[in-house]
Amino acid sequence: MNILSKITAIAIASATITLGSSQAWSAGSHDGGHGAKKNIGIPGKASEAMQTIEIKMLDNYYEPESISVKQGETVRFIIKNDGEFVHEFNIGTAAMHTAHQEEMMTMFEHGVLEADKINHDMMKMDMGNGKTMEHNDPNSILLEPGKSGEIVWKFNKAGKIEFACNIPGHYDAGMMGKIKFKS
């Protein structure tokens, strides 16, 4: 193994630790292992949803651009991608989004993600360390153009959180919105 491929392997390994699966989630590493996830809420049950919020993904922004929830509330998000590009809806802190943007960049660099396509087969590929590049954390959904999906999320604690698209460049161009807590 030459140095270059070694570096690549290390890069992939470190990227997949956080992308890994729900295991990675439960290990709390999605946010870089600092335990910040407690601030953003927990996966919810659809039967307990008190509010349904429809989110439209467009190029490169959401409609609506901010939402309001109550502390303790379970929200069912119905998300539809009406754009021409792949977009993400991810609930997290600004710091979590920044970390996730680097992972997304890695996914683009390895061809797992393309501007208008998700290569699901590549996502499931073992990267040689038992990890994959699957994108299936419960606080996030990645959608191809025309596709829709759902997230049920319980906002058990109020905090400084945002929903965001972490496809390279999208967050910085303004594809993010504040989650406001009503009292």
Next chain:
Amino acid sequence: MINTKKFRRHSCIVAVFYLVMMPFTSIADVYNLTVDKVIIDTGKFKKQGIGYNGASPGPVLRMEEGENVTINVTNNLDEMTSIHWHGLILPYQQDGVPTISYDGIKPGETFTYKFPIVQSGTYWFHSHSGFQEPDGAYGSIVIKSKKREPFRYDRDYVVQLTDKHPHSGARIMRNLKTMPDYYNRQQQTITDFISDSETNGLGTTINDRMAWGDMRMMPADIEDVQGFTPLINGKGPNQNWTGLFKPGERIRLRFINSSAMTYFDIRIPGLKMTVVSADGNNVRPVKVDEFRIAVAETFDVIVQPKDDKAYTIFAESMGRSAFGRGTLAPRDGMVAEVPQLKKSPLLTMADMGMDHSNMKGMDHSNMKGMDHSKMKGMDHSKMKGMDHSKMKSQVDPFYAPGSGLTPNAGKDKKFLSYQDLKAQKQLYKHRAPTREIELRLTGNMERYIWSINGKKYEDEEEIRLQYGERVRFKFVNETMMSHPMHLHGMWSILDTGAGKWNPIKHTVSVAPGTTLYTETEVDAPGQWAFHCHLSYHAASGMFRKIVVVGGPKSALLNSITSKEPKV
């Protein structure tokens, strides 16, 4: 029944009438510009120049997509003038190039431009007469999009860069013609020669110098006109143009390079810039630390300063002979540290179209008889099969390998490449070109002649294109300078290998020793200018007239045969 029918028909006519008239009546604005003699104060020197509405730069013309504009231009000079709307798609008679679009505007005369605005984004306008543009005759255009833009911002600033010289344009041209290195202050000296000889050996150094001499170029020939003061929105580095913000806000900066001759490398230490638009057309957002803006290009970036402090907008010239400086700050009067100029680059043999690294054993003295016209340089078309997305390094395929000009933002920092530009929306359906036209960018530095295919503008026929075709232009830069090539009236789709996502531009920079391709959907009847946007290169012959043959009858009636200016 008959009555109802009549009524219906009548209401139909009324409806059609309103539909037709609506864009004219609801949004049709009148803009008035005067062309004036002005004093330009750079903070270093004061110089008489030309401006609009009493100032240089002229005003920001704020327009709206779908609007029909009327622009009255009054010439207060004692010489002919003209205004070209750089990057705007419009009928050719409104394009403002004397002898190609119309006769120009006589002293004391008011010329009225009328055209629909069919695009949005950041553009600019400038005189296309003599050296009025380098003398200060430029302004900016901001066109509001009809649709929601694919990005969000709280504030919006034009950042127009220019390179004001203490000499008038006409004087600079005269000096360059008599002595092409008149303004090149970075020429290598006998000290460089001795130091190179110590490093590389005397023989190599002599051979190297002889090769350069044969090219009639010097390795420091990156800027052939030095001694200018860069201005940002008309303000010199000490006058410090300042844009205000509140921490946390997104700011859209619309960079326009209205310089006569100068490319700039731009960064804002402490901030990442998200490039969202190039030459008025949106691109997929790409986050960078630094970007290079060729003469006549525009780039829109979004920055989000979060701290309550000042940030320096630093624009250093590509040859590092000068810098422009502005500030983003929460309050007026705040300043941030101004970085040092980076080391000035030297051109390498790669910029001659030769890879120096392979030339170790070569006897340079044999280069005398070499036919430089055969040097095709780098061919981007061969790179199709390469997966550019995998390239993480600072290698930029739009520079010759080993080129002294290859930009580098530093360790772990990203410098924007043309390779990163991907259209946010396709303007045209992607299709194979109908034919290819080769344009060799040529020059004779000793006589300061710049040409295309070895011929100056006045010595060569026009290029004839057929309406409806898709032409592929192959630019082969056989000179050692970068040339920002600008086609009027029609878009240049830059081939980066991204197929249907190739970015759409009005000006493309061709680096020394490289070959670059653009494709143009020939959809604008009439006659158009096509030239290098370096003022003194265009004026000395790197210029062509394009004639589009055929097309819609109404447009054809107005084209080619008509030499009369349309008012």
